[in-house]
Amino acid sequence: MKDKLEFYHIVKEIDGREPSELSRLMGDYDFNRYVVKMNLLGPVEEASVVPVVVRVSHAVAGFPEGLLSSPIRRTALEDLLTRKLAAAIQAQATFNEKGVARKRFYAPTPGQKILPRSTILIDDDHTDVRLGLMLPLQRGRLDGEGLQQAFFDDLPLIVQESLLYCNMASSEVDAFIALMEDADHIRQSLPARGFIGFVGTGSRLGRDEGSDRPDLASTRTIAVDPSLQVTMETPHAGAIQGLGLLSGITLILGDVASGRVELMRALASGIYNHVPGDGRETVIATPDTVYIAAEPGRCVQRVDLGGFLGQDDFSSRNADACQSQAASLVEALEAGARVLLFDEMDSCSGLLGRDDRVDALLGESAGPASLAARVKEMAQELGVSTVVAGHAAVAAFIPVADTVLAIRDGVIKDITKEAKAKSGAIVSPAAPAYDFTRLIETARWVVPSSIDSSTGRHDGVIAADEQTGAIVFGRYLVPIRAAHQLAETQQSLTIGLIMEYMRQRYLDQARPMRELLDLVERDLSTEGLEHISRELRGDLVRPRRYEIAAALNRLPSLRVARAAL
Secondary structure, three states: OEEHHHHHHHHHHHOOOOHHHHHHHOEEEEOOOOEEEEOOOOOOOOOOEEEEEEEEEHHHHOOOHHHHOOHHHHHHHHHHHHHHHHHHHHHOOEEOOOOOEEOOEEOOOOOOEEOOEOOEEEOOOEEEEEEEEEOOEEOOEEOHHHHHHHHHHHHHHHHHHHOOHHHOOHHHHHHHHHHHHHHHHHHHHHHHHOEEEEEEOOOOOOEOOOOOOEOOOOOOOOEEOOOOEEEEEEOOOEEEEEEEEEOOEEEEEOOOOOOHHHHHHHHHHOOOEEOOOOOOOOEEEOOOEEEOOOOOOOOEEEEEEOOOOOEEEEEEOOOOHHHHHHHHHHHHHHHOOOEEEEEHHHOOHHHHOOOHHHHHHHOOOOOOOOHHHHHHHHHHHHOOEEEEEEOOOOHHHOOOOOEEEEEEOOEEEEOHHHHHHOOOOOOOOOOOOOOOOHHHHEEEEEOHHHOOOOOOOOOOOEEEOOOOOOEEEOOEEEOOOOOOOOOOHHHHHHHHHHHHHHHHHHOOOOEEHHHHHHHHHHHHHHOOHHHHOOOOOOOOEOOOHHHHHHHHHHOOOOOEEEEEO
């Protein structure tokens, strides 16, 4: 292995030369406390971000073995170190006269969720950090002084501040990992208690407008009526009290100012663990929970909407609100969802509930079957639990709900008996019989040629729009704004790369959508995020199968064939 002195001499030699001369730095270099690995897989162009791996042995990093004793602990530590890495890089930034920050290294800044990422990977022997070097150039030529500052001034400080245990508060590290373990313990305990979700008393659910960050100005916290309180035991925090959402059909009543919307959004986010101070640390949902929203204008490809709209092979380039939400519901079931969340704010009222008496008054025949008319069948035939929340458009669910909750000013009460007693005038919607098992027995097979990320002269053109989270996939823009459970833009980017990986590895022939999702999920679990791309990437964040399916189903070029399994 070469040493940092040789690295220094090469940097001096390539100063002022063409960017392609950077290839002379290829190789591994010992910088005493860490190793720098330069692996330039492609041509170096102006404004390139060059991949750099920094490897720190556990003997140098000094993390106690107990912090790495389980996959949950390891993921939590990787996430925490990624946050410290991003902060250390930001601390080394310089600012020009306009106040714009200039950084020599790049690493993505995580949001509020704790997630498996590719920025930092910890194995049994060392920690690998994947950075992007913002290539320093002067008039299109390599800036040797900038390279020296990056590797000999900035990088040692970044490593020192973010990767060495001796420079961290052990209490902070322990608390971060303990929080992750407690949340995971609650999530694993839910099925045995008959719950699909848990909302801890005292949770702060308000968010800054247009952001996932907590609204620090809000003083509202969640309170649960004593008759509803349940206790969940955790390994670190001990007993935590809160609301246990039972499996089955749950209706939550409350206006938009009651805290209802924040509660439903928090439950949707409860599939992830959250950082300390977020406010949703003890709002936990099962991993197979999917939030279903209307999305007028989305494309739909051969989805069986027979149970709702009477069309068992529905396609559209511009679905309306009802069609789009019904399609998203069926697609989520196809992907394996076991819990569905609906809020009337993001829903089509015509899909949620329909009053047959109005049809009779107007002399019309029965229209499309509503969710309220089908939700019992879905529960009985598929074992799917549903949570519906609203105020003005959800009365039809009262006769069929197993549990009716009310929320007012953040206080949650059980009003099931009262609601049932007063629901005599509410007619339970009727619908012709429908066999929901056909959704499982009939598959949509993805046509290989319809998944194409090329743009003519260029292959594999994949990106994510920072503002909207939409995926750029070849010639197409894949809007996934209604996939409320996407956590970060990097997840959108990762999904785009997964679709290309899926095409290259598994779409040598048509395959059922569910099979493709199973194969990708297996590979992500066994091989890791880094194997979905040929490039060395530190900006990948693992998505769920449900968001992968959502992107595939919204890809304008997608074509499917239908056949029985």
